[in-house]
Amino acid sequence: MVNCLVAELNDLTIVQAHEKLVKKEFSALELTKSFLDRIFDLDKKIFSFLTTSPDLALSQAKKIDDWILENRKIPLLAGIPLAIKDIILVEGVKCTAASKILENYIAPYDATAVRRLKEMGAVILGKTNMDEFAMGSSTENSAFGLTHNPHDLDYVPGGSSGGSAAALASNFCVASLGSDTGGSIRQPASFCGVVGLKPTYGAVSRYGLISMASSLDQIGPITKTVEDAKIIFDVISGKDPLDSTSVDSPKLQATSYPPKARLAKDGKLQSIKIGIPKEYFKQGIDPKVEKIIKDSIKKFENFGMSVEEISLPHTEYALAAYYIIMPSEVSANLARYDGIKYGFSKKKVENLLNVYRESRGEGFGEEVRRRIMLGTYSLSAGYYEAYYLRAQKVRTLIYEDFKNAFKKVDIILTPVSPTPAFKIGEKITDPLMMYFSDIFTTAVNLAGLPAISFPVGKVGNLPVGLQVIAKPFEEDKIFEIGQIFEKMTNI
Numbered sequence: 001m002v003n004c005l006v007a008e009l010n011d012l013t014i015v016q017a018h019e020k021l022v023k024k025e026f027s028a029l030e031l032t033k034s035f036l037d038r039i040f041d042l043d044k045k046i047f048s049f050l051t052t053s054p055d056l057a058l059s060q061a062k063k064i065d066d067w068i069l070e071n072r073k074i075p076l077l078a079g080i081p082l083a084i085k086d087i088i089l090v091e092g093v094k095c096t097a098a099s100k101i102l103e104n105y106i107a108p109y110d111a112t113a114v115r116r117l118k119e120m121g122a123v124i125l126g127k128t129n130m131d132e133f134a135m136g137s138s139t140e141n142s143a144f145g146l147t148h149n150p151h152d153l154d155y156v157p158g159g160s161s162g163g164s165a166a167a168l169a170s171n172f173c174v175a176s177l178g179s180d181t182g183g184s185i186r187q188p189a190s191f192c193g194v195v196g197l198k199p200t201y202g203a204v205s206r207y208g209l210i211s212m213a214s215s216l217d218q219i220g221p222i223t224k225t226v227e228d229a230k231i232i233f234d235v236i237s238g239k240d241p242l243d244s245t246s247v248d249s250p251k252l253q254a255t256s257y258p259p260k261a262r263l264a265k266d267g268k269l270q271s272i273k274i275g276i277p278k279e280y281f282k283q284g285i286d287p288k289v290e291k292i293i294k295d296s297i298k299k300f301e302n303f304g305m306s307v308e309e310i311s312l313p314h315t316e317y318a319l320a321a322y323y324i325i326m327p328s329e330v331s332a333n334l335a336r337y338d339g340i341k342y343g344f345s346k347k348k349v350e351n352l353l354n355v356y357r358e359s360r361g362e363g364f365g366e367e368v369r370r371r372i373m374l375g376t377y378s379l380s381a382g383y384y385e386a387y388y389l390r391a392q393k394v395r396t397l398i399y400e401d402f403k404n405a406f407k408k409v410d411i412i413l414t415p416v417s418p419t420p421a422f423k424i425g426e427k428i429t430d431p432l433m434m435y436f437s438d439i440f441t442t443a444v445n446l447a448g449l450p451a452i453s454f455p456v457g458k459v460g461n462l463p464v465g466l467q468v469i470a471k472p473f474e475e476d477k478i479f480e481i482g483q484i485f486e487k488m489t490n491i
């Protein structure tokens with residue numbers, strides 16, 4: 001029975017797969033096996049997975065089939081096969097952060113986001129490739145090999161959650177988790193033509209997420225539809241006693257599922273005011289991307305929403321502030337990998353200092369070492385005021401820009417990235433050029449805001465995403481606007 005269904009099986013959204021599981025059109029075991037087979041057959045070309053966990057996946061699927069046989073009402077995520085970025089811990093499964101220094105590290109417990117997904121019956125297929133410790137925009141910084149963009153194998157899938165986005169775009173899973181410190185969910189989602197949500201800082205627990213830059217990191221869903229992103233977000237979000245920066249979001253608890261689109265009977269849309277920041281359309285953006293973004297904004301306007309130009313005056317300093325604050329936090333967070341406590345340890349070294357030096361020198365890749373050095377420098381006595389402290393002041397100004405803008409508008413629309421996916425090898429030798437691909441995403445992390453990327457067009461066969469930014473804890477508005485776009489364009 002399953003064989004004739006395989007193509008469709010791998011194509012389903014969470015909502016569709018759930019309906020079919022409940023109707024017993026296939027079992028959770030059949031669904032899981034079809035994904036594992038597909039990964040086994042086709043991932044050689046994409047290299048989106050670093051590890052698969054078939055035993056874990058099949059035993060969870062079996063459990064869900066028992067629930068279905070007992071005619072229990074199953075949660076939306078029960079029996080749904082997911083992929084997890086290899087920086088988020090899944091108990092008993094290798095977690096490398098795509099680094100040689102954690103090559104043999106087995107996660108001793110589940111990240112809270114993973115635990116919550118498992119409790120809802122989700123099936124974990126495995127762990128996806130990424131830039132080492134989430135540092136990068138192309139997944140070329142993985143210590144274990146690069147991931148290809150499924151839309152064109154010569155192109156990068158974006159990064160750092162490139163494996164999670166490419167796995168989904170290849171139909172190797174129904175949805176995945178990524179992490180976003182400066183754009184790492186939204187940019188690969190944009191490059192791979194899928195939906196990626198970076199939640200409000202604190203909305204999702206970071207417990208069990210290997211830290212890159214703790215004041216910026218958030219876990220979020222990568223999905224085929226905005227509706228699916230909401231389903232995962234609802235499960236993984238909320239206060240967790242194990243992460244003191246996590247909080248509950250009262251507004252979200254009040255929203256209904258699926259969120260009511262504000263469509264009046266005449267098809268017009270009411271009361272969402274959209275702001276377009278003029279600074280995001282200055283130089284540097286590919287004209288073809290700009291046209292796609294402007295056309296999609298026009299669609300909202302034609303649909304009856306009010307669109308006005310706004311200003312976020314400190315936008316031009318966001319990337320510079322990010323590339324001071326982020327490496328400063330990286331240098332502190334990565335101090336723990338010393339060749340002693342855990343991870344790779346250089347053997348036959350004559351003294352302790354050299355154990356540190358050689359383990360870190362060999363265990364970390366070039367980009368990670370570069371950022372540790374940059375961060376250590378900007379935190380050091382004599383430079384702290386000039387760099388770190390100044391960048392923090394800029395961060396406050398960026399936050400204030402958004403706060404002022406949100407007095408006038410409900411949501412902000414921008415491009416996700418100045419270009420579509422670029423060629424493998426094109427930017428890897430020029431770190432500054434690579435950093436420039438984060439120009440439209442980092443301000444959101446600095447300000448702690450929620451933002452999504454969803455596909456709105458293509459340049460040739462390469463997808464382009466639109467970024468929707470909202471006030472803190474107003475993910476509901478983001479879901480609403482995204483679902484409206486999907487309805488408008490019949491995605």
Ligand code: GLN
Binds near residue numbers: 134160182185326
């Ligand atoms: N590309 C950005 C960087 O390299 C963002 C990374 C991320 O969000 N993890 O820092």
